[in-house]
Amino acid sequence: MTKSATKIDMYQEVTNAMIELLETDLPQWKKGWKTRPVTNIFGGVNGSTGELYKGVNRLILAKAMINSDYKYNVWMTYKQAQAKNLQVKKGAKSVRLAYYNVIEKENKEGDIETIPFLNSFCVFNISQMDGDISAITPDEDETLTPIAENETAKTIFANTDVKIEYGYNSACYKPYIDTICMPNASDFVNLDEQFATLGHELVHSTGAEKRLNRQYGKKFGDTAYAREELVAELGASFLCAEMGCLETTLTNHASYLKSWLQVLKADKRAIFKASADAQKAVNYILENWSQKKQPIAA
Incomplete structure (x- = not known):
């Protein structure tokens, strides 16, 4: 062969x-x-x-x-x-x-x-x-710790140079103002869910032009958007593994799964690229935000 x-x-x-x-x-x-x-x-x-x-x-x-x-x-x-x-x-x-x-x-x-x-x-x-x-x-x-009890996770979320604002109806990262928008803590089932969601958005933030410069896509459903969402989900899960956390955050939302499957079926190299980008995002987070200042309180 x-x-x-x-x-x-x-x-x-x-x-x-x-x-x-x-x-x-x-x-x-x-x-x-x-x-x-x-x-x-x-x-x-x-x-x-x-x-x-x-x-x-x-x-x-x-x-x-x-x-x-x-x-x-x-x-x-x-x-x-x-x-x-x-x-x-x-x-x-x-x-x-x-x-x-x-x-x-x-x-x-x-x-x-x-x-x-x-x-x-x-x-x-x-x-x-x-x-x-x-x-x-x-x-x-x-045993592995839940993400909300993990000291490395607390330190990363406290020391990121991305602005984090609370009080929104849903979670998202806005690249044009370099800000992560999050619902209030009371809107989450527990602190683990809040931290896992924040980890997902933090991976998104690494794609900013001044960081790793990934293409975000323009709207839900387009190929670049689906690729970036896959990178963020994989990256959040990889980050938990690196930190020794229990959580894996892969969504089971049908619309997201459908878009990911379309990407994978159209390009057999897509999962390799998404995994590589997710790993780069995790490396960036650990290298830049995991050893500064003091961890936030749980």
Whole structure:
């Protein structure tokens, strides 16, 4: 099989999985954290390096967690498992993750161009391994915190340079005045819902021209608008995973799901771009707003 064919297969494979997730698995996605207090559905971690997986790989592993109902969101390659004296069980099915590699090629003008291409590697969940996995499983006593109790979340919301105003009928980010508009706290079911909504709008704010400069779209239903909403939902969920929060905020509003599905079905690269933009937004938030001043009180 050629590299080109492999690339196309990987894009389509991931896109098909995400379409299936949105069409059939969304309720499980939303409730997943409630039954796994030490596992964030988007917090897939490498058991060898301790690093969180990023971007679209968070989604791939979330789908695998739902499909197989694994207890722990911890993964390793076959060789990494062997290095820890673990053996992948016979017949265990791997999960294929994506990464970009580059090749250098000389163009017609004699200049060297760097060309990215999609590649893949396979991982296994630690539940698929024989041996002592106790050293790489999350501590059952160290459960994830609700977002409203998370100190990093409090600090971020206190230190953002985006203006936040309350008293509105709905939540939104207005780029032309760089302001997040929020309903009053009393309009939310609880503080967790308020903070989760604020996280979604904060991801939107990273797309401002002076920050990451994303296209917002002009009205609900157009492609750019749908893409940006998907970035914000993924980004808010990724942010919770990075902070060690329980919440995942993916909406189940039918109109939003329909617009996202249209985007994914029209462009097999869309989920890769949205995931990458969501990860960039999270990185921006953590790098710029997570270590200043004092956290707000709960």
